[in-house]
Amino acid sequence: MSALPPPAQALNDAQIAEMLTPQAMWRDPALVRSALIALLSSIVVFGGLAWLISGTEGWESVQRSFFNWEHFRASFPKIWDGFKLNIKIFMIAEPIILGIGLLLAVIRASRGPALFPLRAFAVVYTDLFRGAPVLLVILTLGFGVPALRIDGIPNTPLVWGTVAIILSSSAYQAETFRAGIGTVHGSQRAAARALGLSSTQAMRYVVLPQAIRRVIPPTLSGFVGLQKETALISVLGPLEATRQAQIYGSLHFNYTSYVVAGLLFISITIPLARFTDYLLNRSEERRSMGGAV
Amino acid sequence: MSDPILSIRGLYKAYDQNLVLRNINLDVAEHEVICLIGASGCGKSTLLRCINLLEEVNAGAIVLDGMPISSDAPNLNRIRQRVGMVFQSFNLFPHMTVIDNVTLAPRKVLGVKRSEAESAGLALLDRFGLVDKAREYPDRLSGGQQQRVAIIRALALQPQVLLLDEVTSALDPEMVGEVLEIIAELKHLGMTMLLATHQMAFARQIADRVAFLDAGVILEIGSPEEIFTNPREPRTRQFLERIIGAEPGGALPVTATH
Numbered sequence A: 001m002s003a004l005p006p007p008a009q010a011l012n013d014a015q016i017a018e019m020l021t022p023q024a025m026w027r028d029p030a031l032v033r034s035a036l037i038a039l040l041s042s043i044v045v046f047g048g049l050a051w052l053i054s055g056t057e058g059w060e061s062v063q064r065s066f067f068n069w070e071h072f073r074a075s076f077p078k079i080w081d082g083f084k085l086n087i088k089i090f091m092i093a094e095p096i097i098l099g100i101g102l103l104l105a106v107i108r109a110s111r112g113p114a115l116f117p118l119r120a121f122a123v124v125y126t127d128l129f130r131g132a133p134v135l136l137v138i139l140t141l142g143f144g145v146p147a148l149r150i151d152g153i154p155n156t157p158l159v160w161g162t163v164a165i166i167l168s169s170s171a172y173q174a175e176t177f178r179a180g181i182g183t184v185h186g187s188q189r190a191a192a193r194a195l196g197l198s199s200t201q202a203m204r205y206v207v208l209p210q211a212i213r214r215v216i217p218p219t220l221s222g223f224v225g226l227q228k229e230t231a232l233i234s235v236l237g238p239l240e241a242t243r244q245a246q247i248y249g250s251l252h253f254n255y256t257s258y259v260v261a262g263l264l265f266i267s268i269t270i271p272l273a274r275f276t277d278y279l280l281n282r283s284e285e286r287r288s289m290g291g292a293v
Numbered sequence B: 001m002s003d004p005i006l007s008i009r010g011l012y013k014a015y016d017q018n019l020v021l022r023n024i025n026l027d028v029a030e031h032e033v034i035c036l037i038g039a040s041g042c043g044k045s046t047l048l049r050c051i052n053l054l055e056e057v058n059a060g061a062i063v064l065d066g067m068p069i070s071s072d073a074p075n076l077n078r079i080r081q082r083v084g085m086v087f088q089s090f091n092l093f094p095h096m097t098v099i100d101n102v103t104l105a106p107r108k109v110l111g112v113k114r115s116e117a118e119s120a121g122l123a124l125l126d127r128f129g130l131v132d133k134a135r136e137y138p139d140r141l142s143g144g145q146q147q148r149v150a151i152i153r154a155l156a157l158q159p160q161v162l163l164l165d166e167v168t169s170a171l172d173p174e175m176v177g178e179v180l181e182i183i184a185e186l187k188h189l190g191m192t193m194l195l196a197t198h199q200m201a202f203a204r205q206i207a208d209r210v211a212f213l214d215a216g217v218i219l220e221i222g223s224p225e226e227i228f229t230n231p232r233e234p235r236t237r238q239f240l241e242r243i244i245g246a247e248p249g250g251a252l253p254v255t256a257t258h
């Protein structure tokens, strides 16, 4: 048996105070070391990659057609204008998607024979629009509906392209909400019912608030997906960022405009993705601490 | 004797083909405390859930304050609110603070204004020593505190009858006392209660009558004195001998019939 070290002297108040003061990050040698290692390995990996790629034979021509600063500057204003349309589509579509998704999920969670037709409708809706490729829905609605020339409804491809995106994404969002509702234990509903709440009230005040909290991360993932999907509307002709990039590219025989559009999309989707990670981490931590919610 | 506040007549309950309650007949007088005892799976929880109309019964009648009630009544939620229920696993709403847990039903079911509901809720919390936890979320409370909040939440509706289903079974031993204390106080205040419990010492101390449930039948019902010291039925005696043998310090004098 190894001998234990002798009992340590108790820390005095000053030492305890020091132990408990938060240290600046750069004063923690372990943290500094890992930051340095991360930095160094990044330099090696990315520097190496850059060196390899720029050493290849085709690099010069690729650089000319994809990463040309002149074309970058020249194409930016139009693409930026187009990108504002993407953002607009997103801003209009996302709240509607969340609303329809929630409604469908609640309908599917409902009981009672009277609501059977609604439930059946919700099932068909989600199956249909989740199963069909988004592009197909966009083309069908975007070209199909305006061609019908129905009076009194908007006839632009832009509107129907947006509707198509809403239909398809809300079907996904409904499944996300439904999964969330499924994670709320039945005893919560029973407790609400025992207190005299109606089943609608139990859903609204007890089940849904918990369900929605739990599906925030996947819902944000859906935001990222939707932001990208707005580019698909370009097939219908509206001058959003991708379409503008395409026009510039074919006019000037240069693809830098695509890189511009790509950067614009990424500048929105990456922060969203990091925020999602942050929320996921936080809920993970809470769970490991044994907290509810 | 005045009419019972709660009467159960010929109640049968089955899950599929499994008959869980058979011909239950029980009268609960106002201010009376009845303890349901019996082996695990004998149907205690099921009986309480039936009375709270959380389960549909197969046959029989439940009469609350002179009015027959059933789970297909149109005013179901009004009835439920008159019968409070507390569960073994607390079932507090984790996304609401303690005071919101307590005031939700008064506000949404009874239509009480938020400010009134809150002051009534705070008064209740205060009476049971939990007012300093009013703005906490349930996961910051100990098990005993959570169960006390659950009891207060049921009380906030001013129920005529309170059903308690093994409310101390999920608690660490050192927290059982604080919850039992509340129940004792409620008895003192005249609350009519029906409680399922495995705590024989407590049942003996608090019950006006004890009902022994065996395989879905009320085999024997009587004063704690009768049931614990001089049970008529051999099965009651067997049950008590088994459970009291397994309950250290809770030994009760289960003597042979004189």
Ligand SMILES: Nc1ncnc2c1ncn2[C@@H]1O[C@H](COP(=O)(O)OP(=O)(O)OP(=O)(O)O)[C@@H](O)[C@H]1O
Pocket (backbone or CB within 6 Å): B015, B020, B038, B039, B040, B041, B042, B043, B044, B045, B046, B047, B166
């Ligand atoms: N939802 C259900 N579906 C099917 N069977 C059930 C259901 N709930 C209870 N049962 C059955 O009914 C019987 C009585 O169960 P109950 O929960 O009422 O017993 P209990 O007396 O409360 O037991 P315990 O002391 O373990 O809580 C058991 O055999 C159980 O398996």
Ligand SMILES: [Mg+2]
Pocket (backbone or CB within 6 Å): B044, B045, B046, B165, B166, B196
């Ligand atoms: Mg039980």
